[in-house]
Amino acid sequence: MKSAHDAVADVEASILEARYAATSVRKRVNDWMSVSFVRVSKKVTKDMGMDSNEAVQTKKALEDTKEVLGLKKQEAHCDVNSGIRNDQFSTSGSMNRLWACSSVVSGSVTAVGVRQMMYNLASENIAFYDLSLDKETSIRYDDNNLLSLNLVFETKDHIYGFENALLKYIESFNRQHQCILSLILESFNFSLLATSSDSQHQRIYHQDYCRLDIEDSPPALDTQFYxxxxxxxxxxxxxxxxxxxxxxxxxxxxxxxxxxxxxxxxxxxxxxxxxxxxxxxxxxxxxxxxxxxxxxxxxxxxxxxxxxxxxxxxxxxxxxxxxxxxxxxxxxxxxxxxxxxxxxxxxxxxxxxxxxxxxxxxxxxxxxxxxxxxxxxxxxxxxxxxxxxxxxxxxx
Known part of the structure; x- marks a missing residue:
């Protein structure tokens, strides 16, 4: 029988192997987990004994790794059998920590293409529609002609990416439209979103954009005649x-x-x-x-x-x-x-x-x-x- 040190080394090597396989060959993650984790767990039990504290801790580490890999599989948003993109994101199981992000931009109702650009930025930063709103109203103009954005993200990194892209766009827009038009980010807030275990959120894509009637309205008087x-x-x-x-x-x-x-x-x-x-x-x-x-x-x-x-x-x-x-x-x-x-x-x-x-x-x-x-x-x-x-x- 191998020593406890050798067994732990074998287990650590197996964990590294599992992470590599999950990253590079995600389509086979189910088969790998069903065979490899069972094999490694049995090896730990056999080589070290169930009474060993090291064996119990190592086995727990394996189970934690398996859970992480399961979450990574959910984040892939794809059908592993057909390879076709699936824009429905499920929050069932442990994947229920989502972030609601709301922001308001002023000055865009008189400009052409700003609302359309919001769809591009949302798509590039993996944003989802807010289930509490109609799909058409997640990116809309409110009663005060302010552009209201109500989006859902999986991680804070996606939120920060969207915020940076939005600020960069506003800066570029204002630089090119001085004295005529000016966009202002009035607010940008985000918080944890409480979701039910069977909730499904739909991805936002740039082709979802549809022109609103308000975007066909005449521009404001102070910009129209400049x-x-x-x-x-x-x-x-x-x-x-x-x-x-x-x-x-x-x-x-x-x-x-x-x-x-x-x-x-x-x-x-x-x-x-x-x-x-x-x-x-x-x-x-x-x-x-x-x-x-x-x-x-x-x-x-x-x-x-x-x-x-x-x-x-x-x-x-x-x-x-x-x-x-x-x-x-x-x-x-x-x-x-x-x-x-x-x-x-x-x-x-x-x-x-x-x-x-x-x-x-x-x-x-x-x-x-x-x-x-x-x-x-x-x-x-x-x-x-x-x-x-x-x-x-x-x-x-």
Missing amino acids: EHPKTSCVDINNPLFLHQRIENENIFSQMFCQPNKCYLLEKSSCFGARERFESNENNVILLSKDFHALVDALNGDVPGILMALKSYSRLPSKETGRFEVEVFVEFFETTLEEVYSPRLKSDSLKLSDLVWSTPLSVENVDDFKFCLTWKTEKTSEQWIMMGRREFNYRQF
Whole structure:
């Protein structure tokens, strides 16, 4: 018979083996526990005797490990037989410690895409719907037009991850919308949630987002009529709106605003040989006021969007008499891409992280190339000053 020391060493090795197997091959955890733990427990009893204190303590450690592995299996949220994701989370047995998290954000009802972004953040940080509320009201606007978030999390780590992501998004949003819009995190609280043994919580996914009627309402008066001194607007009946716009047409009706003229070559630079570009329509792209603020950094220190020429046709279209152009649209950071890329025209294409392409048509492709190249170089210089050294669009 082995010594007690050797038996304990064998048991410790078995515990390490069990933890490794549970982590790397989770699908087989049930079979492993049903065989391996029984075998090891019998070995402890046989080698050391049931009267040994070391044997009793070691056996208890094995049982505790088995319970932990059982909890890990529940946290996986998957069907081990089919491999299909299961978004129903059960709190039966010992898995009944959940956390309820409530937070309130003000200033978002007049902004496009904020509530949708909350679904993205909740999905990325493994949030669940609160069973005490309807699914549609877990992320909603209250009677005071405040964005109310009532979520459930499994661990504090998930809560802290969500809080950090939320604060980062608010900081980025406010940096890009100074003087126009401002988000404020009014409150952020969490506490232990009492749940019944058979409760089931459903995961939140970004595709759960559905637009509310309140999100189609006109923005508040103090933001609706704000215009930066560098902006000028055109009517939606202007041909430029049809041919030189990168956003969906419905964006302008939803935001109750006219398209802004974004001059690629700034008017202040249109002198001497470049004077002809001051009133040249090939020097213009039409944008919503939010997109214009991002492209020209009207409300921040750095442009949030860089545009560059991707390709163009050698001959004008027979139908329109215009040259077809593809333009790169690269976002400065992921948060901006998540919020604003859904607003690009429906025939825009995502090429890589942060990079999209969208079609335009212009009357004079040479003039457009000159002006857009000037804009690309200026934005690139501003990005480099802010620490951006790589430009993803250049790989294409």
